[in-house]
Amino acid sequence: MPAARPAQIVAACLTLALTSAWAQTSSLPVTADQRRVADQVAAAGVPLSELSPTAPDQHVVKPGDTLWDISGLFLKTPWRWPELWGMNRDQIRNPHLIYPGQVLFLVKTDGRARLQFGQRVGGGAGDTVKLSPQMRVSPLSGNAIPPISLQLIQPFLTEAVVFDTDQLATAPRVVAAQEGHVMLGKGELAYARGDFGGVTDFRVFRNARPLRDPTTKEILGYEAPYVGTADLIRPAADRKTPDGKTEIVPATLMIKDVKQEVGIGDRLAPAPQRNLERYVPHAPDQAMAGQIVSVYGEAVNAGQNQIVALNRGKRDGVERGHVFALWRDGDRVTDKTTARPEAIKLPDERHGVLFVFEVYERVSYALIISVKEPVKPGDRFTQP
Structure with missing residues (x-):
């Protein structure tokens, strides 16, 4: 040497x-x-x-x-x-x-x-x-x-969230809206009940849906559609009526921002603190492979600069900043050049790059940095 x-x-x-x-x-x-x-x-x-x-x-x-x-x-x-x-x-x-x-x-x-x-x-x-x-x-x-360009993932640092259990089912919930409204926008008041745990800054979600492994069907976590944010401005305070009965007075929240209107039954979760210093792109130190669980949002397929959920998380060794290669399954075709036609499978082809920016216990979120063809649930990824 x-x-x-x-x-x-x-x-x-x-x-x-x-x-x-x-x-x-x-x-x-x-x-x-x-x-x-x-x-x-x-x-x-x-x-x-x-x-x-x-x-x-x-x-x-x-x-x-x-x-x-x-x-x-x-x-x-x-x-x-x-x-x-x-x-x-x-x-x-x-x-x-x-x-x-x-x-x-x-x-x-x-x-x-x-x-x-x-x-x-x-x-x-x-x-x-x-x-x-x-x-x-x-x-x-x-x-x-x-x-990397933080503007590509900044919205998802607040919006995209996975719960290990269906904990939103017991989280504080919106029970009524200002002046009898059915849906609420920015600056309007919502009334909620539940255990706020001393927190005043909340994200608002719709009911969570399970994320299942494409192959094993195991529930990897619960993804909750993001609705907006709200601040607790007045806590709940049950009071006595003149006839001695207890009257329930829910907490009051101000809707701060909305991606879609807040409705009755929406759930509240504390807004997390984010550290943006740890987004350092690097390849995994060991062999790793998995599948796309879902495309974030309402789209069926995903393209460049869109977000996908992966069926690998902390328990599998996935870290923030991990880079993965996307693979397209080779087509199954018939070889007609032989005396008797034979079914063959073409090789899988690498066609994109993923960048992991958020990791949970059993699932991760990744940004599609580059891709040649649409990405769909079930598609495969490996270390680059």
């Missing part, structure tokens, strides 16, 4: 130091294995064979760029971008804060490639690019470019 170059040693030390610093601020120990991975990633980069044939020597970051977009300029497989960037994705959430106007320079040494930061010396497009290590560990800034 060739000796590491001074630049590689410096890069490895930088990554290891950043790993340790991040871990210390997070009260997490740095294991020997994590140190080894940090060293390997910092020193290795990607093989030149993984570079796109049209990979540029440099790229100036533009508003609207994502790490996936930029990596797609340089790599055949953009989900391998942690290696290209010299990241240890297990320990450092966001080691490179990339901003519009920064210059990225592709460095090729010893049959491998790495991206480094550069800085223009001068003001023109043809000016010299000065390379310098610029690695920082800090929370995701609103000005830094994200790993």
